[in-house]
Amino acid sequence: MTQYTVAIKDIVREENLNCGNKARALSIMTSEDIRLPDGICITPDAYKEFITQTGLKGRILMELGRKDLKDMRWEELWDASLRIRNMFVRTPLYPSLREDIISGLPKPLQRKPVVIRSSSTAEDTQGTSFAGLHDSFVNVTGIDRILHHIKLVWASLWSDAALSYSKELSLDINNSAMSVLIQNMIVGTKSGIAFGEDPNDPKKAVIEAVYGLNKGLVDGDIEPDRWIVSGRTGRIVSQHQSAHARYTTVTTEGTILKKKNLAGTRSPLLNKNEISEIFSTLTTIQNIFGSKQDIEWTFRRGLLYILQARPITVRSSRDNNKQRVWDLSLRRSIDNLNNLSEKIEKVYLPAMTKAANKLSGRDLNKKSDEELAQEIAERKKAFDYWRAIYWNEFIPFAHGFRLFGQVYNDRLSPEDPYEFVDILATSHLLSLERNRALESFAKDIFKSSQGLPRSDSDPVLNDRLEKFIEKFTGVSCDITKCEDEKETLLNIARQLLHKSPSKKNRPGGREKKKKLFLNSFSKKDRAYAENLLDIGRKSYRLRDDDNIYLGRFEGLLTEAIEESRKRLGRRCKDTYTCSNPEEVIRALHFRTYKPKAVKESTHKDSHIKVQARQLRGQPASRGIAEGTARVLATAEDLGSVQNGEIVVCDAIDPNMTFVIPLVSAIVERRGGMLIHGAIIAREYGIPCVTGIPDATDLIKTGDYLTVDGYYGLVIVHDQKEAQEKRAAVHRLSTKKEDIS
């Protein structure tokens, strides 16, 4: 034992040492002669000293101080967690701590592959489930890699999942700490878990088994063989055999899922003696702890090893926060993402295009009211169906580029934790393609008409606009308003002709960074790295494009509702009255029925004298810009955007990206570094600050702003300052004109 390390077997004897319940349980089992991998624990004091001595404590605190954690969306928590993780990765262990850990690490563990596990001092307490919040790593070899992974485990004290549960964990910079377990790696031929209590029948126990390591089982990627046994005697009550198609094994570093040669795997994975041994050990462990347990085990060379044990109440307890459960379900393994990718590319996107094409091009004018009602119902059904696919399949797939980003940062320790986006951004985004098309359309029109007249006074222009809109159905209007689409587009096109030259983001060394990333893997693991990059790129592109695919259905529905509005006349007193498809359908069926209005959100601060001076959010795209604010409250505001203004809005969605080439910065209420607005801002090389909760309330159109995309700050200047700054800008532009 050194100052910061203790042998697992000794933890139980150290009454004043809190290495977390996971470590303590392992120590107790060792003292009771249960067979476990050998190892040591790095005490929580090492973590505390590290963050104090290196100044990380203050930096973490500042990161968490941006916003109340409870007000953060999952994306914002993920971003905060990524930045903190990068701080740990980039901060070296100072010499005395490094030496202490190395001298406490037994020589065999320094040479052989090890497992590095988290054991948080707040995990698995009070009968609440906190399993899986922190990171563990298997098959790590060599001192430097071990030390690197210790820091990753420490960083996972602040994982996105842990931040989600910050209240339950009482997560706090001064009191929370993380122990790290370093154990001998046991590469078993078959592994699994055992529950002392079947969730469906408390009198029974459950044993599950897979080939190889149990990571694939725990991650939910491999279906296991399952035995239901009597909780008292261990007698087998029923058994279920899986396909045995895949298994998890070790690679140069970490693990990999492999396909199994099915020959000779048709019989059950465990024989009766093995089931009996697992059950017997489970019973012994339950007697030691005096409660039902959930254990992880593995067989190596015929010997049963116990890897972990925790009270069963811990894992089986349910989280009633549905949003949080859904958010955390977004974290997917690479295998899961590969499956999703194939499904999205080969099944969903072609089917979406086909379905949208089938619905578009129908002449709504010629339909009777009854037929139009039927058309709305059909379009709504299609929209609802694809929206469900979007939430359940497309959004989880977006985790692909997050997974890539995390691996990139862990391996290359970049100064900017979002450097990885440069590599992903080579993909072709549909919204940018549309913007280029609009710019070219605007130039074309300008040449032919010498000045962009109103569409209603120029039939040729009107025809061209209609064709453009048809090509990009549903891109510049939303469910509430569509009738002004042509004028909106025309106004934006007019502005585009006079905009300053584009300063598009062209990050240097893209190829170099890609090579650095791929070369950080051994030859054996290069295929995994390329797979990860491929998934990252596809998911990054889809994160933008999926809105456009879905937007087509929304546009088609809006188009049919617009047609209905024209017919319903006075019964539709405003757009909000006739935005509910069910109400519109009813009104088309019954001549006297008046559609009910959908209530508008009226979130306004009652204190009219409150003025923001500085607002803090996330620095989502670097750069500094000054300009006049344009608050986008509704779709109609899009047409008012002037060249050089700063857009302030709830969230940039693909319907709004037409105006982005005009603006000098973006400020969003919705938070996140990888949300649509942030992606587009980076593509155009303009600053973007996201996650300012009351941005659209506190900032007014006409306010003069400075947007600091490095630090995530929006400064609202008072009138005097604004006048001075506007005058300076005016002087500068006059001078430029004189020179030219």
Add this chain to the structure above:
Amino acid sequence: MLKKRPSLRSDIEKLLRKERLGVIATQGEPYPYATLVGFSFTKDLKHLFFATMRSTRKYRNILNNQHVSVLIDTRKNDIDDFKDAVALTILGRAAELEKADKKKYLTLYLKRFPHLKCFIEDPETALVEIQVDRYIFVRRFQEVKELSLI
């Protein structure tokens, strides 16, 4: 749906209730002069009061220039301050209360500082009123909002 935060006004009132000391800056020549005072305030947030001897530098400064600034904050002098501390800068105009008004607001002041009874009853002690023009509220290190009363 996110829960709406308490209003800026209630954040300010909460801070004024919690803290009893603040730093007042008066306009000296040539240097601005900052010093610690105990303050009380009215419920409508329009007035702050503090007591001072007439022989002090801050009192002399106020006679020459009524514009003052007061800083009230919750710092504990540890690292958490950068996340948790809030600070309020108050901009206003200061003047000594006349006898009648002094009597009126003295009770309010002594309710907060009963141990200053002897000090406040000293004939050399003035009760100074600050008419607040503006509150500038800072939280989370860089988030700045302003409540204007003029």
